Amino acid sequence: MPDVFADLGMSLDGFIAGPNAGPHNALGDGGARIYQWAYQLQAWRERLGRSGGETDRDNEIAEEKFARAGAHVMGRRMFDEGEAGWPDPPPFGAPVFVLTHHPREPWERQGGTTFYFVTDGIESAVEQPRAAGDGKDVQLSGGGETIREGLDAGLLDELQIHLAPVLIGAGVRLFEGLRQDTVVLEPTRVVGSPSVTHIRYRVIH
Amino acid sequence: MPDVFADLGMSLDGFIAGPNAGPHNALGDGGARIYQWAYQLQAWRERLGRSGGETDRDNEIAEEKFARAGAHVMGRRMFDEGEAGWPDPPPFGAPVFVLTHHPREPWERQGGTTFYFVTDGIESAVEQPRAAGDGKDVQLSGGGETIREGLDAGLLDELQIHLAPVLIGAGVRLFEGLRQDTVVLEPTRVVGSPSVTHIRYRVIH
Numbered sequence A, B: 001m002p003d004v005f006a007d008l009g010m011s012l013d014g015f016i017a018g019p020n021a022g023p024h025n026a027l028g029d030g031g032a033r034i035y036q037w038a039y040q041l042q043a044w045r046e047r048l049g050r051s052g053g054e055t056d057r058d059n060e061i062a063e064e065k066f067a068r069a070g071a072h073v074m075g076r077r078m079f080d081e082g083e084a085g086w087p088d089p090p091p092f093g094a095p096v097f098v099l100t101h102h103p104r105e106p107w108e109r110q111g112g113t114t115f116y117f118v119t120d121g122i123e124s125a126v127e128q129p130r131a132a133g134d135g136k137d138v139q140l141s142g143g144g145e146t147i148r149e150g151l152d153a154g155l156l157d158e159l160q161i162h163l164a165p166v167l168i169g170a171g172v173r174l175f176e177g178l179r180q181d182t183v184v185l186e187p188t189r190v191v192g193s194p195s196v197t198h199i200r201y202r203v204i205h
Helices: A031-035 A042-047 A057-068 A076-085 A122-132 A144-152 B031-035 B042-047 B057-068 B076-083 B122-132 B144-152
Strands: A004-011 A015-017 A069-074 A096-099 A114-118 A137-142 A158-164 A184-192 A197-204 B004-011 B015-017 B069-074 B096-099 B114-118 B137-142 B158-164 B184-192 B197-204
Touching (some): A015 A031, A031 A158, A057 A069, A069 A076, A076 A096, A096 A122, A122 A137, A122 A144, A137 A144, A184 B197, A197 B197, B004 B031, B057 B137, B069 B122, B122 B137, B122 B144
Parallel strands (some): A004 A137, A004 A158, B004 B158, B069 B096
Antiparallel strands (some): A158 A197, B184 B197
């Protein structure tokens, strides 16, 4: 069965976005530094329709993550923030299941991205692409609330953190408010570069 | 010139101790999980006068850290917490410079540990062992306040974090209250095991 995974950048002090995150400021004030390691990579640039870029080990890690996601699940807030800023085609190239309380018709964009709006909860949102099944994994794309919800519900199989060597000081913490006693993690791979440390955790159920 | 370094365990959610830390509860409630990877290591057991233990890669990392510290600098609170709990000989085997506002005669213990009480600030506390000079490095041993003070004052050359795959949820955060815009870090080495991820950062001045 395909894995459900999350894959995101975090500052060394635990933030996935700076303060005042919202539409047109998805990563919050100063939060762009969390992904400083990624912007110049070929795989990242390609996702945004640009050519060129670095092809180092960090790039391989980014490529691997893009390749494995056959579908995305995201929270309503992340969708709202992204809707204002994503280009068309959006940087997914796969179906995206948006958790919401408000039914809405599917929204098809270029490049294989269609947004489906799911009103019956995260388990359903994860199950739909798994059942449709191209065999690829399902990514819990964010935001933090949605990833915490997946962790708390025991839905997440793997978590990759790209630990950026920066201190943000304030903003959105990945693990704030988690019922943390339900989560057991085991590091399964670590790859380091001078820009970032990629750590993969298996979530033990 | 010898380096000034800090070397400590941190949970994936950024805590170096759980809540209610104090004398007889140095790591706070649940905080012992942050060092779960270390207790069974030969180098750690040896420091506490015990024999046996694991001799794996994690143990090499612990040995390396113990070997390089020619002196320690610690805050008054860490000393107060430790004074109640450390065995004699205490687990340092080297001079320890304690930051305090209250002058006190040096306190000599077995095994090479003598506590010196420094009333004229962290720069002096770091400079004294550097000048005395066995050529070994000086460790800012903690607590978090003292490490932050060293970072803010530009005294720290290297920081090694042993990132434990646990979530603590509450307690003492390493980077809380840091004037974070003064700190630039570069990862220089990463070593992973199924129990912990050791990340070394050079502090760029």
